[in-house]
């Protein structure tokens with residue numbers, strides 16, 4: 411006889427019916443897609459990001475209209491993409507939040523993407539007023555300036571978080587990249603400064619080269635399931651050691667990857683690339699397979715197995731450490 415399987419979970423204080431969340435991507439620009447995501451069983455939807463550059467540019471344009479004598483904007487605007495390049499303006503973004511909140515029951519998480527603490531963080535208040543359930547912040551910053559120290563890079567994140575924390579009461583998730591020299595210490599700081607969740611890890615856009623035409627190819631590649639390894643390692647290390655939620659992003663293409671992330675200790679797994687490959691209804695397939703696995707394994711709830719493969723809970727915690735790496739390299743199998 412089949413037992414009842416409960417796949418609900420909690421993510422930064424929000425109750426989610428399922429542990430599969432749609433991560434930020436342009437599919438959520440269309441309300442009909444958000445409805446489809448809910449229908450297919452998404453636990454929540456993170457909307458596509460609105461960029462600091464866009465918010466600042468709109469503010470600056472407004473200021474220019476209000477103060478036609480000022481010349482300051484003319485210079486600054488050279489750094490920004492043209493307004494037409496953004497598919498959705500800041501007002502439309504708020505409208506999408508309002509409309510989505512009217513039409514779906516699942517949490518809607520807005521996403522802001524910025525790198526400085528000035529001139530755009532007030533927009534988070536508009537997002538809160540529009541009815542978003544939470545805010546995800548992606549500090550997409552590549553420290554290409556050779557004078558920057560690690561401490562300065564971390565401070566940038568902390569300053570942005572502090573400002574947003576002062577501005578809104580919404581739960582705040584920070585989407586992180588893996589390139590920090592001491593990630594554990596840094597995540598602890600983010601938790602202390604008021605982050606409610608960490609989204610692990612952002613995939614940096616990495617341009618490729620066309621070697622025949624000697625040009626840079628600015629294309630975005632979808633992920634592969636094998637890419638879960640690095641986020642998996644860090645979720646397994648952080649689980650139970652910081653008092654905030656953990657979301658896993660990158661490489662969830664089927665139930666297997668989602669299950670691994672949950673076993674490591676994630677509260678939710680997130681999905682983007684797989685929806686481009688298979689369509690939005692794929693969410694349902696992943697969740698059906700998750701339930702089937704739980705049935706087979708005798709897990710009646712997510713809580714019953716979440717974190718069981720984390721570093722704290724496995725019988726041999728050194729499996730995550732250097733000694734194991736040495737063992738692998740020294741093993742006869744590789745000879």
Ligand SMILES: Cc1cc2nc3c(=O)[nH]c(=O)nc-3n(C[C@H](O)[C@H](O)[C@H](O)COP(=O)(O)O)c2cc1C
Pocket residue numbers: 433434435436458459460521523548585611612613630632633634659660661662680681682683684
């Ligand atoms: C087409 C596309 C657009 C994306 N846009 C955003 C974005 O606006 N903001 C953001 O934080 N992440 C964005 N991402 C990153 C995803 O949210 C996600 O973190 C990443 O793709 C890894 O998950 P995946 O392996 O399921 O694709 C985008 C990804 C894709 C594929």
